Amino acid sequence: MDLAKLSAFTVVAEELNFRKSAERLGMSQPPLTRLIASLEEDLGVSLFQRTTRKVSLTAAGLLLFNEARSIFSKLEKIEADVRAVSKIKRGTLEVGFSQTAFLARLPKIIEEFKLRLPGVRFELNQFPRAELIRGLNAGKLDLAFHEGDSEFEGLSRSAVTDEIMGVLVPKTHVFAKRKEIEFRDLKNETLILHPRSENSDHFARISQLCRTAKIEPKTYIKKPHESCPILVATGKGLSLTIAPARDLAFQETRFIPIKSLFLPVSIYWKPENTNPSLKSFLSTTLENQLFKVQTVECL
The missing domain is CATH 1.10.10.10 (Winged helix-like DNA-binding domain superfamily/Winged helix DNA-binding domain)
Structure with a gap:
């Protein structure tokens, strides 16, 4: 028209x-x-x-x-x-993230964005999901990166990446010499999980995967002061994580991919947010396809 x-x-x-x-x-x-x-x-x-x-x-x-x-x-x-x-020469973006989302592409996305607009400063804060959502709704955060693809009322979402999922295993484990495993191979293992209260959606996805694969692995719920890589290294169980986590793993552990399994990571923001730096970030990252998304089954 x-x-x-x-x-x-x-x-x-x-x-x-x-x-x-x-x-x-x-x-x-x-x-x-x-x-x-x-x-x-x-x-x-x-x-x-x-x-x-x-x-x-x-x-x-x-x-x-x-x-x-x-x-x-x-x-x-x-x-x-x-x-x-x-007109943006300088600005600030308050960015919240989960640990998993940070391990995904967040550092790379920020690095690539700063090459285009070096005057924008990023204030980075790690929070559980509930605090990220509250921070966005209260205007204390401009952006939030979190694993999953859930929609939240009053917030906009865009897919950031789909990270390869796998398990962190002790280097002496039978899986340690495998190139990849299937999810059903975990049927006799103990899975180390974060509490359901920290990310109910992620917990529910893992439960659904277990039901689909018709397996009932044992579980170990991680305590706040405990570290998943240390728990794996000391034989408490296997930890479901993403490929970039291998860079932080101990020498006593190995990361083994799970066939055709990916974890979606999303970015959230409040559409009413008037911060010019936020609009610039969104337009730049989306226009230049800084977000890399797979087209396969995700966790």
């Missing part, structure tokens, strides 16, 4: 008078009449009812008028956002 025609139509719909509309648009009445007629021809409908005394909108015209106002309102906001982003 031609925006020039739509803009002219909107003025006529507001004025309901072709002469006044033409004056407002800085043109004579005949070209405006032809413009509206052309739009009606494009759409195949009548937009106005005309008599010698008045001009009124048809049902189709009223619908188009309401939609057009919404379109032009969004265009104005886009223009304002683009101008604000172009």
Whole structure:
């Protein structure tokens, strides 16, 4: 649809008078009449009812008028956002994250973004999921990176990456020499899990995977002061984690991928947030495809 025609139509719909509309648009009445007629021809409908005394909108015209106002309102906001982003020299982004999300692509994403806008400073804070959501809703955080793909009321979400899932095992474990395993291979193992209260969605996904694979592995629930790699190294069980965690693992452990299993990581933000640095971050990362997402089954 031609925006020039739509803009002219909107003025006529507001004025309901072709002469006044033409004056407002800085043109004579005949070209405006032809413009509206052309739009009606494009759409195949009548937009106005005309008599010698008045001009009124048809049902189709009223619908188009309401939609057009919404379109032009969004265009104005886009223009304002683009101008604000172009003026950014310095700024601050309050970023929250989970440990798993940080191990994924967060450092790389920030590094690549800072190459484009080096004046934006990142304040990084690690929180459990509930605190990340509260921080976004309270305006204390601009962004939150967290594993999973859940939707939360009042927040926008974009997929960041799908990380290869696997298990951290002691180097003496039978899996240690395998290139990969299948999830059902864990049936006789003990899985080290974070408490359900820390990430109920992740806990539920693992439970569903166990049901799908028809296995019932034993579980060890990690205590707040305990470290998963240390628990693995000391024989407490196997830890489900993502591939980048291998860089932090002890020499006494090995990371073994699980076939066709990936963990989604998402970024969340509040759409009402007016921080220009946030708009710049989102537009830059999305436009330049800094987020890398697989197209396979995820955890």
